[in-house]
Amino acid sequence: MNEQLKVRQATPEDVPEIHSLLEPYADKKIVLRRSKDDILSYIGNFVVAEIGGKICGCGAARHFGNELYEVRSLVVDPSIQKKGVGRAIVEFFIERLNKSESKSWKLFALTMTPGFFISLGFKEVEKEMFPEKIWADCLKCAKFNCCDEKAVLFQADDV
Ligand SMILES: CC(C)(COP(=O)(O)OP(=O)(O)OC[C@H]1O[C@@H](n2cnc3c(N)ncnc32)[C@H](O)[C@@H]1OP(=O)(O)O)[C@@H](O)C(=O)NCCC(=O)NCCS
Incomplete structure (x- = not known):
């Protein structure tokens, strides 16, 4: 991992930058659109990746209950893709779940880029x-009957 790359829990001050990162991908229907109010309401689910103090990626982990979590709103600034930022964000979630009391957690995503998740050990x-x-x-979702996303799963046993 890049030495300057840091992933941390997001704070309310990060909302404008998270929103700016997500918007271009929401326009392309790659991620669900999130308003600033919605991001703020769920800021506890978000983490951000920073390089040299500048936010360059974000992601959220939503808890559905029953030890089931979803990685969502995961994006990396286009200028810095394929340099390990997305991996660092997802690994942050996995490490946090490993340290939690949950012993049989499941982390899933619905995605148009399953190859990224497969390279991290998802199935x-x-x-x-x-x-x-x-x-x-x-x-x-407007694409309910013509969904082009794949489901990928990583679970406690895969660690
Ligand atoms: C998908 C995304 C989050 C990946 O982040 P990233 O920082 O570019 O990826 P990383 O550099 O951490 O890549 C980790 C691994 O996944 C692979 N990978 C990255 N993007 C990939 C893709 N689109 N298809 C297949 N493999 C991919 C990398 O080659 C790397 O593999 P390696 O470790 O074996 O070399 C980022 O490209 C992105 O923001 N894409 C647009 C939004 C999006 O699709 N979000 C996901 C919605 S669920």
Whole structure:
């Protein structure tokens, strides 16, 4: 990992930068659009990656209950992709879950870039494994009947 690269818990002051990072990808329908108010409401779920103090990536881990977590709103500034920032964010979530009391956690994502997650040790699985996600987001999605995302899963046993 780059020595200057640091991943940390996000704070309310980070909301404008997180919003700016997400917007271009929301325009392309790669991630769900999040308003600044929505990001602020869920700021406890967000982490940011910084290089030299400048935020260059973000991601959120949402808890659905029953030890099931989703990686969402994961983006890296286009100027610095493929340099380990996305990996550092996802590994931060995995390390935090490993240190938690939960012993059988599951971390999943719905993604158009399964290759990234596979290279981190995730396995491709059926979306139907996550009815919680389907009820929370997919039913409201315009692409519900023509979904181009794959489901990927990493669980405590994979560590
Ligand atoms: C996907 C994304 C988060 C990856 O972050 P990144 O910092 O560019 O990726 P990393 O440098 O940490 O890559 C880690 C590994 O994944 C691989 N990888 C990265 N992007 C990939 C892609 N699009 N397809 C396949 N593999 C990919 C890298 O080659 C690397 O593999 P290695 O460790 O074996 O060399 C980033 O490219 C991004 O913001 N994409 C647009 C938004 C998006 O698709 N978000 C995911 C929504 S769930």
